Amino acid sequence: xxxxxxxxxxxxxxxxxxxxxxxxxxxxxxxxxxxxxxxxxxxxxxxxxxxxxxxxxxxxxxxxxxxxxxxxxxxxxxxxxxxxxxxxxxxxxxxxxxxxxxxxxxxxxxxxxxxxxxxxxxxxxxxxxxxxxxxxxxxxxxxxxxxxxxxxxxxxxxxxxxxxxxxxxxxxxxxxxxxxxxxxxxxx
Numbered sequence: 001x002x003x004x005x006x007x008x009x010x011x012x013x014x015x016x017x018x019x020x021x022x023x024x025x026x027x028x029x030x031x032x033x034x035x036x037x038x039x040x041x042x043x044x045x046x047x048x049x050x051x052x053x054x055x056x057x058x059x060x061x062x063x064x065x066x067x068x069x070x071x072x073x074x075x076x077x078x079x080x081x082x083x084x085x086x087x088x089x090x091x092x093x094x095x096x097x098x099x100x101x102x103x104x105x106x107x108x109x110x111x112x113x114x115x116x117x118x119x120x121x122x123x124x125x126x127x128x129x130x131x132x133x134x135x136x137x138x139x140x141x142x143x144x145x146x147x148x149x150x151x152x153x154x155x156x157x158x159x160x161x162x163x164x165x166x167x168x169x170x171x172x173x174x175x176x177x178x179x180x181x182x183x184x185x186x187x188x
Contacts, residue, residue, distance in 0.1 A: 025062055028074055033058075035075065035143065036082055042142050043086050053089070057082040076149045079139070083153070125175045133168035136161050 036057060040050035060081050061068075068077055126134055139150045147165065151158040 021065055024071075025058075025065055028061065028065075028078070029058055032075055032078055036078055039079060039138075039143050040082055040086070042138060043082075049089075053082060053085055056085045060085065075143075076145065076153050079143060079145070080153050122172070125172055129168060129171060133164050133171065136164045137168040140165060 033054065036054045037050055040053040040057075041047065044050045044053060057078060061078055064081075068074060126137065129137070135154065136150050139145045139153065140147075145153070147158050147161045150156075150165075151161045154161065
């Protein structure tokens with residue numbers, strides 16, 4: 001009889017623990033799915049790949065949810081998982097090298113709004129930056145992370161991150177001074 005009561009108590013504890021984990025997980029997904037998808041889409045430029053990446057990120061988060069001790073760190077924790085998942089995609093694949101880089105191919109036929117032209121110009125300039133400047137800038141602008149959060153995610157000193165952000169913004173300012181965004185017909 002005592003053994004049966006212990007088993008019932010153990011089952012109740014496990015069930016309660018799983019229920020709590022499920023509630024935490026669902027709260028994370030609901031609160032941060034959009035931000036993770038936006039960042040994944042920026043990384044991949046492909047909606048389906050971004051969705052897969054976010055799904056895999058949340059799967060890994062579910063498995064490791066007990067390791068998340070501070071709920072305030074959840075966003076940077078998930079972004080770190082997402083970055084690692086994205087890196088794993090490239091570890092598994094071998095890409096054929098093409099003759100042209102995507103950034104050098106320009107669509108001269110499409111008409112677009114002034115804002116789309118400016119956004120395209122900005123994305124091109126950011127894409128051309130060295131990764132050491134590009135990644136912190138994207139995490140700050142798209143992810144909304146602080147310098148401290150970015151430092152933690154990238155495993156860098158906060159001062160290093162702040163310097164890289166400063167230099168990245170200056171590179172964009174210099175690029176704008178040298179070649180202002182052409183309005184109207186975009187010529188690349």
